[in-house]
Amino acid sequence: MTLDNFGTWLEIDLDRIEQNFHILERTAGCKVMPVVKANAYGHGLEKVALRLEAAGASWFGVARIEEAMLLRGAGIKANILVLGHTSPTRVPHAIKENVTLTVYDFDVAKQYNEQSNAITAPIKVHAKIDTGMGRLGIQMDRSVEFLRYLQQSSCIQLEGIFTHFACADEPDADTTRFQMGRFNQILEQSGASENSSLLIHAANSAGALEFPSARFDMVRTGIAIFGLPPSQAVTLPDGLRPALSWKTRLISVKTLPPGHGVSYGFKYITKKEERIGVIAVGYGDGLRRTAGNQVLIRGKKVDIIGNVCMDQCMVQLDTLPDVQIGDEVVIIGEQNDAAISATDIANHWQTINYEVICGLAARMPRYYLKLNGHA
Template structure:
């Protein structure tokens, strides 16, 4: 087990929280849950989280890129894996060899894939993506039926699923998601009329899973909620969900400063007489954002980051923590002495979303997995 005393800054990931959150989503949806582990499992660690989800009974894994899927295969993960985004046609054989499912979202992509399929490795497993209102990847809904009909005529293709993606599921008061659901169900209905099996139908992300039960279909795709974070600042997760990730560092220096002393790059902050400044061993090289308004927890008290954030360190005002000592643990995300800072709190400081906060966790930070 990792000894935290050995590290300057590190992440702690509670696998029990992930188990609990996954089970909650399974109960809420009543259908299989695809665990979305793209972007290094939202910063939590791709291989470790994927293996854990496999252990606790996840049905599918979702990634953004084939490189992530191949990494999981190389690490021994056996679950079905869907690449939710773009895959070059030059990687089709790699997908076949590793039994990886690809997304097909455009007639040109389908044409290129067909040319690259190698019969030696069987059919290419595909999920057709329909753009019902996101405007990103996906065949436009008014062109979806002939597109899918053409897919089913290709002997080398195995159409295993049909899906779409919601643009505004975290804002249920908007009509957009209801429109997307109607478009998706209309296309699927026409497919069935033509005798085409849509396979696994999936549309709901974490927000869709929580806000639109009518869109659970055969499977839901959950990422952020599995990690115990709300899909949007205006949303709360149901009671019982638990954040899995804590981000910690250490107080490595304490100084009592003179009046008007400029600190850190650019001298953007000047101290008061006797102001106590602590250095902590975390910076933008770890994922900290170089903005004004950062805060951390020291001995359970919320204290401000002052001066410019550096690559490997930053400075904090510790006047409100007179008993602070070098070596004290500092929390950027997590619980300390009954007080908490969340990734959503940090996102507010950074004027961004919690997804960006956790996906930006640098690979150089050790990750400790708690079971």
């Protein structure tokens, strides 16, 4: 397989992901759970997890049980925590595949207990406390009672307790400190802080990097594993680097006369005779139909003009007289001395880098680089 085979593709450097993992382990000084939901933030679930397991990861975080099953199918033996909701009907699958579920509600916990009782095997769970995020989690006033209930349920094995921060990536630290205070309060009141067999965790990437006291036994890092900053307010440790490039090729070059429309709706009309290229990437791959996108060709930023189509879009090539059909085009990554990051694109789209990389379509081949060159 060579890269010439592909119209648009992703190049993923697993060595960098492994390096990022080790830097985070050293920085945090506790267990690091790589969060690999949403196809490992676009990087490829199984490949990323297999590399990180070989590098020593003992826990993985996913959002859904389907993702946990894919990991088991790929041969992952490490612990897996489903961070989101799992229907009680899936409890037998979770037990069979040794997957840990999140519980945050008395009713669901009761049903988990009944399901596991029916097959006389305990279900492993982590209890999630809502210390202020207002998403999943048992509310503060019932948390201690909930933890006691779980510990007394015959077929539930309470393995861990966690919470999630709403604003750890914001410049203002007060909300995270407030959530931490509440979490510590529940750990103390429930006796969990004295119980060394429970795994306590709270921090996402921003929490792990900005709030050392939030590290507890483990941090759940997603975006930082992939070498990207959670926000402008968070500084990444030295050496953390992005691991993904998004590339395509120039597939056509034409000279169009003045006054010629380009792409659907003729949002761009040539002002003079112009050299217009077509590149093989579109919104079907995750490139948004937003005006003003740019790509790198021959180490220079060039404008995407006209509407982005599903599978293609057009570039203005007047500043690059020497380009040729087949030239590599970089949407995310480096070329010569120029670079466009997922964060640059997110800023342009007025969103976050998470959304850019999670939006990289499944149809794009993921090509895994090996040390010193291509696989």
